[in-house]
Amino acid sequence: MVEVLRRIGVDLDFLGDQTCCGQPAFNSGYHSDAKILAKRFLSLFDRDDYIVCPSGSCTSMVKIFYKELFKNNPEMHEIIERVSLRTHEFSDFIVNVLKMKDVGAYYAGKVTYHDSCHLLRELKIKDEPRKLINSVKGIDFIEMNNSDSCCGFGGTFSIKFPDVSVSILDEKLENIINTGAEAVVSADMGCLMQIGGALKRRKIPIETMHLAELLASDRG
Amino acid sequence: MGLYRHDFNKESDKALKDENLQKALRFTTDRFRERRKTAIAEVDNWEDLRSIAREIKKETISRLDTYLELLEENIVKNGGIVHWAKDADEATKIILEIALNGKVKSVVKSKSMATEEIELNHALNNAGIEAIETDLGEYIIQLAGETPSHIIAPAIHKTKEDISKLFSEKLKIPYYTEPEDLTRIARDKLRQKFLMADMGVSGANFAVAETGTIVIVENEGNARLTTTLPRIHVALMGLEKVIPRFEDLALFLSILARSATGQKMSSYVSLISGPKRKSEKDGPEEFHLVLLDNGRSNILASDETRESLYCIRCGACLNICPVYRKVGGHSYGWVYSGPIGAIISPQLLGFDKAPDLPFASSLCGACKDVCPLKIDIPKVLLELRNRVIEENRKMNRVGVRTFESLGIKLWRLSMQSPRVYMALITLAYYVQKLWNRGNGHNITLLPPPFSQWAKNRDLPVFAKKPFRKRWDEIKDEQVWE
Amino acid sequence: MGISSRDKILNTIKRGIYRPGDEKTDAPESIFHKEADLHNYRRETRTAQNLVQESENLIENFMNELTKVNGIAKVINNEDQIKEYLSNLTAESNSKSFLVWETALIKKLKVIEYLESNGLRLIKSHDKEQLAKADIGITEADYAIADSGTLVLFSNPKKPRLVSLIAPVHIAILESKKIVHNIFQLFQIVKHEYHQEMRGKNPMRCLTFITGPSRTADIELNLTLGVHGPKEVHILIYNK
Numbered sequence: 001m002v003e004v005l006r007r008i009g010v011d012l013d014f015l016g017d018q019t020c021c022g023q024p025a026f027n028s029g030y031h032s033d034a035k036i037l038a039k040r041f042l043s044l045f046d047r048d049d050y051i052v053c054p055s056g057s058c059t060s061m062v063k064i065f066y067k068e069l070f071k072n073n074p075e076m077h078e079i080i081e082r083v084s085l086r087t088h089e090f091s092d093f094i095v096n097v098l099k100m101k102d103v104g105a106y107y108a109g110k111v112t113y114h115d116s117c118h119l120l121r122e123l124k125i126k127d128e129p130r131k132l133i134n135s136v137k138g139i140d141f142i143e144m145n146n147s148d149s150c151c152g153f154g155g156t157f158s159i160k161f162p163d164v165s166v167s168i169l170d171e172k173l174e175n176i177i178n179t180g181a182e183a184v185v186s187a188d189m190g191c192l193m194q195i196g197g198a199l200k201r202r203k204i205p206i207e208t209m210h211l212a213e214l215l216a217s218d219r220g
Numbered sequence: 221m222g223l224y225r226h227d228f229n230k231e232s233d234k235a236l237k238d239e240n241l242q243k244a245l246r247f248t249t250d251r252f253r254e255r256r257k258t259a260i261a262e263v264d265n266w267e268d269l270r271s272i273a274r275e276i277k278k279e280t281i282s283r284l285d286t287y288l289e290l291l292e293e294n295i296v297k298n299g300g301i302v303h304w305a306k307d308a309d310e311a312t313k314i315i316l317e318i319a320l321n322g323k324v325k326s327v328v329k330s331k332s333m334a335t336e337e338i339e340l341n342h343a344l345n346n347a348g349i350e351a352i353e354t355d356l357g358e359y360i361i362q363l364a365g366e367t368p369s370h371i372i373a374p375a376i377h378k379t380k381e382d383i384s385k386l387f388s389e390k391l392k393i394p395y396y397t398e399p400e401d402l403t404r405i406a407r408d409k410l411r412q413k414f415l416m417a418d419m420g421v422s423g424a425n426f427a428v429a430e431t432g433t434i435v436i437v438e439n440e441g442n443a444r445l446t447t448t449l450p451r452i453h454v455a456l457m458g459l460e461k462v463i464p465r466f467e468d469l470a471l472f473l474s475i476l477a478r479s480a481t482g483q484k485m486s487s488y489v490s491l492i493s494g495p496k497r498k499s500e501k502d503g504p505e506e507f508h509l510v511l512l513d514n515g516r517s518n519i520l521a522s523d524e525t526r527e528s529l530y531c532i533r534c535g536a537c538l539n540i541c542p543v544y545r546k547v548g549g550h551s552y553g554w555v556y557s558g559p560i561g562a563i564i565s566p567q568l569l570g571f572d573k574a575p576d577l578p579f580a581s582s583l584c585g586a587c588k589d590v591c592p593l594k595i596d597i598p599k600v601l602l603e604l605r606n607r608v609i610e611e612n613r614k615m616n617r618v619g620v621r622t623f624e625s626l627g628i629k630l631w632r633l634s635m636q637s638p639r640v641y642m643a644l645i646t647l648a649y650y651v652q653k654l655w656n657r658g659n660g661h662n663i664t665l666l667p668p669p670f671s672q673w674a675k676n677r678d679l680p681v682f683a684k685k686p687f688r689k690r691w692d693e694i695k696d697e698q699v700w701e
Numbered sequence: 702m703g704i705s706s707r708d709k710i711l712n713t714i715k716r717g718i719y720r721p722g723d724e725k726t727d728a729p730e731s732i733f734h735k736e737a738d739l740h741n742y743r744r745e746t747r748t749a750q751n752l753v754q755e756s757e758n759l760i761e762n763f764m765n766e767l768t769k770v771n772g773i774a775k776v777i778n779n780e781d782q783i784k785e786y787l788s789n790l791t792a793e794s795n796s797k798s799f800l801v802w803e804t805a806l807i808k809k810l811k812v813i814e815y816l817e818s819n820g821l822r823l824i825k826s827h828d829k830e831q832l833a834k835a836d837i838g839i840t841e842a843d844y845a846i847a848d849s850g851t852l853v854l855f856s857n858p859k860k861p862r863l864v865s866l867i868a869p870v871h872i873a874i875l876e877s878k879k880i881v882h883n884i885f886q887l888f889q890i891v892k893h894e895y896h897q898e899m900r901g902k903n904p905m906r907c908l909t910f911i912t913g914p915s916r917t918a919d920i921e922l923n924l925t926l927g928v929h930g931p932k933e934v935h936i937l938i939y940n941k
Binding site for chain 2: 709710715716766770827829830833849850858862867885892895904905906907910912913914916919923925931
Binding site for chain 2: 002016017018020026037068118122148149152154156157158160161162163166167193194201
């Protein structure tokens, strides 16, 4: 992501003290633990710059769920509002803030794209990644069937209900393989771990790439 | 209450291994999804309809006492009788009493999830009263001694062959395979029951407070027969189903059929306002509405989960859910399955009976998208998860959650310190070298509970140089161009 | 004796929704006048007075929708055409007995006389077993909805419920002027009648919407017609 953003002229900083937005705790029902980490995140990131994040789930935690987490703490509402407004998911940032589509990427190959659930349904980001993918030089982009169906990750769901998770994953893999693509692109690490984890285990020669990796590519 | 402590993994395991079920689930949910999509595309203000429906439901639930009192007043004006049942036991007692007073020997039933919730058939049978399900899907599962696997199509888990075998065995008839023949057999058998029955028990999709009218939506005609032929009609209905005005039905009927089966309108909608008039030639002489609480008023009391009561039981959430699609209705352990089941079963039964359900979701949010009442099911699931954790904390229960709780606490503490974080990921790199039997790029073995991941999936290795270290090296590089 | 369940339930509800400081709940009438919220979906509705209009379009729409739900519709302009239709139908289906609503229009069209002269028996008994033997049930629709192919039937002592339900064939006569566009319009019209009936001495106890024949898809999602209700629905649209 750093490579891509720098290539298009963005001046970046990375806060070395950052750890986690707290979503895993929130999703597992440990709301008080989540609040502690959320407060830490908010105070760390309460500054004037844009905040760009290569993950739909983390971004939606900040922009959507922090409000819910702190609904009974009105004293937090102002800082949440401030930080949320400046936080953007990676593709959203490039397309909607920088108003760019072509970031100088080159990948001569067939790829397909998986819509991550939080990115799609909470942040309503559907076209932006597609615009970016389509602008990659040499790309052959093919949509899979049911690209918007869940991959089965769901955070701790994947280890609490592993068989169900993999069963859902099986269908997603079927859809990916049917496109004939050599790589599947997504904008969320959770999805990529889930999909990539099975592809590797089953020795299926399809690569998994984060959208940023694709956009950083300069290979033919 | 008919549900021992539910274990989702155990129940769903059977379903995942059942090839026929997997085929049926995929086929059925695909079909319903398609139909729903087409039906909604025909309506150019679908989003408006959803919003207004939600507003009306919100308004009704926020003054439920007023509307229920009004409903009761009008039903009584129409010559009907209203009963209030605090719980399942009371509801069955009330219905049994009506049957005993009416010297009822046989009952015909039309489809009602509420009657399954209270296990009415069981109670009637114990009292020596025959209770026959007349909805074809329900009739099939009654013969098979099973519970419904889908809110709208209770027998979708059964193949044609299953049903042929079932009919031939239980009804002692030849083996027919075509749905047309099987349906005709059911029609003939059940026609006899309809004509003989003393009492008809139905559910109700809605009840209009303004006019004292209950509304039954169906396709087969069995509900019409159930509520017309026998001399006593009892309708059992969850008390959250009331709607304010007669004209609100236009909206609710439009959204129900389209969301459920993709039909513009189901074959029959009956608007029943009391028993027959003395001069009418057909219709029941007695009409009873039994209002069922059974935990609904508790859900009402919670601001965060109150919208669980907006549900009109269309089943759209089941059809879109990636989890339901794989595990089917029986895995949810009770009459209500799918996303809506995951939020109301724990609330009606208690967390000790259904502790897994709030967690058995990947939180993908597809259900929220399709719900005609815009119920934010993921939000309610998250709230319920929090409650389970808080309840465990307070009760100091020792069990699996204790480890999880400890794990989360340790994790959280580490996340509060960037130095601990760095130390941990550095440690992870070295530990994985010992543990890793993989090829150097992937981890194939993990300690529990993460072993559940490694059963079927690899994991990328922890990098030797974490991003933070790399950043220190590259942060002063020039921005290109 | 203790508090009744009714009171227990209502108390739980009240405690659950009202918070200290909430205004006392006011009478329901005030809710019924919240017109503003419903403006959006009412935009297509018309008043009860404007029933006779754009009949041709409505008839065509109704017939298209009815066909989609496996119903059969025919436009009829006079008594002879009805007789012809009935004659063909009864011959094909080998019908022997029938049930009928005695409405003004059905009397005017002399349906009963015609069928009886053709050898069919009108079942006069009220006994369920006898009624169940009927081959055809003939009613008149009070209204119909074009965009879904739906019939609207009011019941009353002269219009029993079973006539449209118990026989395998249901024939409904529908005056073309009774067809309205959509369900929202229908409810605007019907609510006035319904409220009048409810206030009167003889409230209407059963109102039925019928959209095509009885159906199920409970067996492997295979569509089968004529489960418990009629297998055939014929709608004769009387367009004078």
